[in-house]
Amino acid sequence: MAQQKPHINLVTIGHVDHGKSTLVGRLLYEHGEIPAHIIEEYRKQAEEKGKATFEFAWVMDRYKEERERGVTIDLAHRKFETDKYYFTIIDAPGHRDFVKNMITGASQADAAVLVVSARDGEGVMAQTREHAFLAKTLGVQQLIAVVNKMDATQPPYSQKRFEEVKQQIEKLLTPIGYRNVPIIPISGYKGDNITKPSENLKWWNGPTLLQALDNLKVPEKPIDKPLRLPVQDVYSITGIGTVPVGRVETGVLKVGDKVVFQPADKQGEVKSIEMHHEPLQQAEPGDNVGFNVRGIAKNDIKRGDVCGHVTSPPTVVRAFTAQIVVLNHPSAIAVGYKPVFHVHTAQVACRFEQIIKTVNPKDGTTLKENPDYIKTGDIAVVKIVPDRPFVIEKVSDIPQLGRFAIRDMGQTVAAGQCIDVEAK
Ligand code: GDP
Numbered sequence: 266m267a268q269q270k271p272h273i274n275l276v277t278i279g280h281v282d283h284g285k286s287t288l289v290g291r292l293l294y295e296h297g298e299i300p301a302h303i304i305e306e307y308r309k310q311a312e313e314k315g316k317a318t319f320e321f322a323w324v325m326d327r328y329k330e331e332r333e334r335g336v337t338i339d340l341a342h343r344k345f346e347t348d349k350y351y352f353t354i355i356d357a358p359g360h361r362d363f364v365k366n367m368i369t370g371a372s373q374a375d376a377a378v379l380v381v382s383a384r385d386g387e388g389v390m391a392q393t394r395e396h397a398f399l400a401k402t403l404g405v406q407q408l409i410a411v412v413n414k415m416d417a418t419q420p421p422y423s424q425k426r427f428e429e430v431k432q433q434i435e436k437l438l439t440p441i442g443y444r445n446v447p448i449i450p451i452s453g454y455k456g457d458n459i460t461k462p463s464e465n466l467k468w469w470n471g472p473t474l475l476q477a478l479d480n481l482k483v484p485e486k487p488i489d490k491p492l493r494l495p496v497q498d499v500y501s502i503t504g505i506g507t508v509p510v511g512r513v514e515t516g517v518l519k520v521g522d523k524v525v526f527q528p529a530d531k532q533g534e535v536k537s538i539e540m541h542h543e544p545l546q547q548a549e550p551g552d553n554v555g556f557n558v559r560g561i562a563k564n565d566i567k568r569g570d571v572c573g574h575v576t577s578p579p580t581v582v583r584a585f586t587a588q589i590v591v592l593n594h595p596s597a598i599a600v601g602y603k604p605v606f607h608v609h610t611a612q613v614a615c616r617f618e619q620i621i622k623t624v625n626p627k628d629g630t631t632l633k634e635n636p637d638y639i640k641t642g643d644i645a646v647v648k649i650v651p652d653r654p655f656v657i658e659k660v661s662d663i664p665q666l667g668r669f670a671i672r673d674m675g676q677t678v679a680a681g682q683c684i685d686v687e688a689k
Contacts, residue, residue, distance in 0.1 A: 278396035279380035288453035376407040389433040491577040492516030495609035501563040514665040533560035569611030589681030597638035604673035619648040
């Protein structure tokens with residue numbers, strides 16, 4: 266079998282209107298991924314309007330108009346391929362639900378492109394900060410920053426303005442913990458320095474965006490960590506027995522392993538593993554598997570339980586300390602607030618027991634000890650008590666099991682990570 270290229274899930278983040286969707290459109294367009302009939306349709310429209318040349322900018326303007334009218338155009342599944350990788354672009358239109366998907370594993374991004382507009386008066390803004398912080402909180406390992414709209418600086422393609430915005434970006438990213446991030450001047454609208462070097466940016470001798478994407482590191486598989494496999498579903502299959510289904514987050518699951526499900530506290534032995542209807546001897550991080558466990562009945566375990574080895578079982582907590590960022594709460598969060606926490610495949614009502622402090626996103630220092638309440642935009646350290654014990658891990662131990670979204674009344678109100686646990 267031919268060696269498969271590694272796959273990278275990419276997400277675009279940044280302040281609204283700084284050019285994320287334009288950039289995605291441009292990338293897909295330059296890769297020939299926008300369906301021919303859509304381009305043809307736009308070409309016709311351009312001619313009718315008496316436009317002499319057909320430009321991508323025109324395509325994107327139409328695309329944006331149609332989006333605003335609620336017409337969605339499926340940009341060929343938003344996939345493209347480079348010499349080294351297959352990329353899937355995870356769009357974040359419904360930002361809040363994107364956060365939930367990121368945490369529950371539906372769409373974990375391996376890398377993010379942070380889009381910052383260079384237009385005068387723009388640069389690093391509120392959502393630029395929020396998104397960069399979120400990306401880190403959600404475990405996005407690698408980041409590329411683009412200084413966009415270089416065509417719209419004064420004067421156009423100003424190296425001086427690029428350097429200014431670059432400094433703002435460095436000041437933002439270093440305290441958050443992103444190091445050695447490539448910062449690249451581009452224009453998504455005009456197509457400068459996306460897949461090929463631009464005449465307009467002669468002073469730039471760094472990579473194009475495409476080169477930077479190819480320079481990303483192959484995402485690491487956390488096979489050296491303890492096994493953690495959150496259960497999505499449990500089946501009982503005639504002639505086989507109890508078959509939990511889920512994705513291996515960390516570690517390796519092998520046939521013959523002695524495993525335990527927590528907090529159900531049920532043990533058994535792995536008799537067989539299957540992925541895409543093929544038997545496997547072992548499953549690794551990222552693999553979605555069903556596996557037959559002897560010694561466990563279907564009703565012993567359920568969605569939200571986590572499977573690990575009996576020698577290093579999942580951590581069951583009765584309380585934990587977390588760092589959270591409040592994304593969207595209509596008023597204020599005070600002690601006693603009890604929303605639903607979405608952690609891996611578990612959903613648990615949890616109470617805010619204590620608001621320990623608010624944190625300055627710029628440098629991580631304490632803003633206020635024991636504040637009465639926190640509100641949208643705040644980053645805080647809080648103590649949380651779940652209604653019933655469940656599995657969560659410290660991010661410093663097993664980051665994949667340490668992140669959560671907080672939902673209330675159908676919305677993601679906050680996201681966070683577990684920094685300490687009181688084990689049961
Ligand atoms: P998003 O909200 O971040 O997805 O931003 P959009 O892609 O919708 O772009 C917002 C506005 O900025 C639109 O009017 C775009 O045409 C414009 N825009 C995006 N990229 C560029 C760029 O590189 N140069 C210029 N001059 N305008 C851009």
